[in-house]
Amino acid sequence: MTKGAIFLSVISAILLTACSGEQLSATKIEHAVEGAYAADISADGQYSVISSIHHGISLWDNKKNALKYQWSHQGSEQNQVFLTRFSDDASHVVTATSNEFAIWDVATGEAKGFYQIPESNIRDIAISAQARYVLYGLATGKVVHIDLNTGRRLEFLGHTEKINAVDMSANGHYALTGGNDYTAYFWDTRTAQVLHRFNHPSRVTMVKLEREGKYLFTADNQKQASIWDMRTGQAVSRLDYLARQEIFSSVRFVNQGDYLLTGSPSRVLALWDSKTGKQIQKWRVSPRKNSRPKSAVVYSATMVGEQILSESSAGLLETWNMNK
Template structure:
């Protein structure tokens, strides 16, 4: 295995924890400054306990949200900082993934050490991980796409799409994936596991069946499968956002995008929650498909030009946690959704 570097930080560094009051729509209740220079990517654990960032100048680092402590620095070389481009976290934050060019590494949150290292055929362009951290979906600029069985260290599925993969998503239970491409193609698949009765420790083999295929006019910026709602979310850059019913194959919601793209879509209770690159987070009621609430996430420096987008967000017990590309994670308490 390649000599991967991690550093355990025993002392809380000079970060800023701001306990803020005020209007929920504009002001967070807690703010954690993680990277002054900004991020290439960011990921939050679904339980809201951990934040993993890919800093522009200092590699990847894992943070505990409740007290703003940086736990580890992670790089793919002991020689210095790695320009990590993509990161992912399991639901509980115990397994982490970092990507650099064709390299993919998994990490253990308990001790900070690397678990596995993979060298892939071409440059990684998108990354997603299932809920318990056992499978990773990796898209590449060549169109090559792989599902990696991380628990047994093997490749469970591989397929080459016609052009670069620009967005990808694997469901928490590994029963579906969604793929988006540079030319606007969107593909959704059902995933079934083929058990190896002779060798239970062998890497899983997966069988995929196509559920749906869509075409957008421009490159895809976001795709996700929403299992509870049985919807496929897909968006092309600065063009359109569509929610498609997986059973009827018909759109149930469409929005024209002019000044923003979609950076993330999740389901929360009876709402579809949509994050946009203009830092708006919309709560869309599935009963009437109207936007009930919009949260405007502030950026670190209000006086500087725009360009700060939402890297990731999660919702836990009526609280919204957001990591922005400006290197700030913010918590908004008490959404008070009906």
């Protein structure tokens, strides 16, 4: 190829990127060869846990860019883990199939227990710091909170339809749950007392607690995605987007709750101002190789300093730079 042709190719690539409005990721590391079923990044960005067809469950040390552990559920010939979650302190990981979950110690790599759930399909799961408590939501509408140290089991029966999303405070004392009954509840796991109820015009598909105890986030599958004051239950802001509907596949409060970081099934990764609901910046994660159409689900994202990290169904860990 001549120098002129190379120059024109470079200019064309720049123009295409500019026209699409997409910023390329600063780095890209493959964690799963043919894509992932599930993934999560620890809040500090040090670790990623990925569930995939060829590698089972993999724990990566992102700072060293090294595979740390590979895990699998007992008696499973084929990996069916579709949920992976870090505890808030990144000391443990919980992984779940539709009818069982396992707890893993990040320091040692050892399994701390396998638990069967025969009554209904697990829809979402969360784990507290130091893995003392587990919270999971079921297709029956029931939410279960378990103290793994004492065996105490509390069932929350406030929902009347299928659970879609659950989250739990780091100390395990508070839960936020949302379901197909158009409702999200913030409740005390020690008493099952409802502290705040949030009504939506459609199915609640995503919930999240801010780790410092300031905010709650709830979103439905249509147009309403709101940030609430955790103490009062009053609205703080509503995410401002032009699309007729916005579906979120991941969400996390970052920078002491100042920002909200969201991911979608349509490759979009976005940063929002928590107080105003305004979008600050957005990116599009890389699609899976040879996928038609070019697609990827954002499974998890976090902020470390002024850099964003994301994991997606493409099996890629990508990093993104903030606009100055």
